[in-house]
Amino acid sequence: MRLAVIGPGLIGRSVTLAARRADPGTHVIEIDRGGALDAARGADLIVLATPVQVILEIISLQSDILRSSVTLDTGSTKRAVLSAARAAGLNHFVGGHPMAGAATAGPADARADLFYGRPFFLVPTGADAIALEFARKFVESLGARPVVMADDGREHDQVMAAVSHLPQVVAAALMAVCAEAAGSRLDWAGAGLRDMTRLAASPASTWQSILDSNADYVAPLLRAMAERLEAVADGLGDGHSVAKLLETANRARAIL
Amino acid sequence: MRLAVIGPGLIGRSVTLAARRADPGTHVIEIDRGGALDAARGADLIVLATPVQVILEIISLQSDILRSSVTLDTGSTKRAVLSAARAAGLNHFVGGHPMAGAATAGPADARADLFYGRPFFLVPTGADAIALEFARKFVESLGARPVVMADDGREHDQVMAAVSHLPQVVAAALMAVCAEAAGSRLDWAGAGLRDMTRLAASPASTWQSILDSNADYVAPLLRAMAERLEAVADGLGDGHSVAKLLETANRARAIL
DSSP, X not given: OEEEEESTTHHHHHHHHXXXXXXXXXXXXXEOTTSOGGGGTTOSEEEEOSOHHHHHHHHHHOHHHHTTSEEEEOOSOOHHHHHHHHHTTOSSEEEEEEOOOOTTOOXXXXXXXXXXXXXXXXXXXXXXXXXXXXXXXXXXXXXXXXXXXXXXXXXXXXHHIIIIIHHHHHHHHHHHHHHHHHGGGGGGOOHHHHHHTGGGGSOHHHHHHHXXXXXXXXXXXXXXXXXXXXXXXXXXXXXXXXXXXXXXXXHHHHHO | OEEEEESTTHHHHHHHHHHXXXXXXXXXXXXXXXXXXXXXXXXXXXXXOSOHHHHHHHHHHOHHHHTTSEEEEOOSOOHHHHHHHHHTTOSSEEEEEEOOOOTTOOGGGOOTTTTTTOEEEEEOTTOOHHHHHHHHHHHHHTTOEEEEOOXXXXXXXXXXXXXXXXXXXXXXXXXXHHHHHHGXXXXXXXXXXXXXXXXXXXXHHHHHHHHHTTHHHHHHHHHHHHHHHHHHHHHTTSSXXXXXXXXXXXXXXXXX
């Protein structure tokens, strides 16, 4: 198989390593996100592993390169990507999102087993059945657990807004508020704050495009979160308001 | 030395273990938080290691037991405790707070080296110099790094509101909002959400009293956090609003 990986960061490089491990005969071409995409032309499979914004640019500006290959992207949101692929008339394009990796990691952290046992969402809206089957088998060969979703990325984006995008913004806002309030005493923080703000080290530009592409699902959750915090602020000192929230959270956390 | 530890949970039991390791001749009496405190009478040092609410009750209802001993508490907030101690006329009472341990841990997790190298705040407002010196030497003997604060607990409580109490409420609110929004898909969450909601497993009743006793410092931070989230919600999609917050957070996180 001839595989082209565009954007060899943590995810892209790990795709390369895992594909080679699955089939040592795989011929892989890695192309940096700024590189000339012509080398990908004619590949059996093109994997777009750049940030969402760059995936959208490639689809809209260089769709001719993708047209005759099965194309799988790994972007963090799916509706915008699938809508761009449909607008470009790409009918071998399968939307994908592996639940693996960490936002702060780079190609040096890539591993052949990064996807092992992890969900790999596949959203085949607009793709023909052969492309989906090809993508599904490829994802399985990486060791991932393919999860095919029949809508156009709505459920994926909605759930990611809750379990990934909201936590990202909350981590950043918490870090900013804490740093401002604690000043030079920030080093008094214990493991709790460190755990809670790990995501705040993620690169800003990547997240701006993820969040912008999922604004309609993320914004209401940010407002719901703000309302909860305001309600606790209003009730503090009454001896029970926080306990109720904490009990709800205790139960949910036990499920998680 | 005769040491009485009231409330042998993670902190209290670790005080026992560390004190015995420092001086094997130490005679320790451990008393459960509901137990008869009379056994503590006449100890050289009484350590109150119960939740804040119980510390306040002991000071106000059984101050006669504490009167002739140096008393050190380990409560998470200091102003309310010191104010109660002053009201009870205790002049060998030193407020304390070790930055060690985890809210979900119990006596089974106690360790002689729990305090080793960690800050142990001491707020001696209203205590005589001999009591402070005694408490400071004791805390050093546990392996902790005493940090004496000259105010009546204000700076301690203000910094803790930022680095400990705000993160606690945020973790609980995030867990509740995510669980509601993700429903049965909550298991799609990755390491990020898990890290951010670890604190949400903390016991509700303990935190209710911590937060109530620091409401005036915690509430404005909750509102500041809510405002930040609302501002992100308003700006989402504009291509730059989140990046600014994330860059601020990147810098603060690098310092942390």
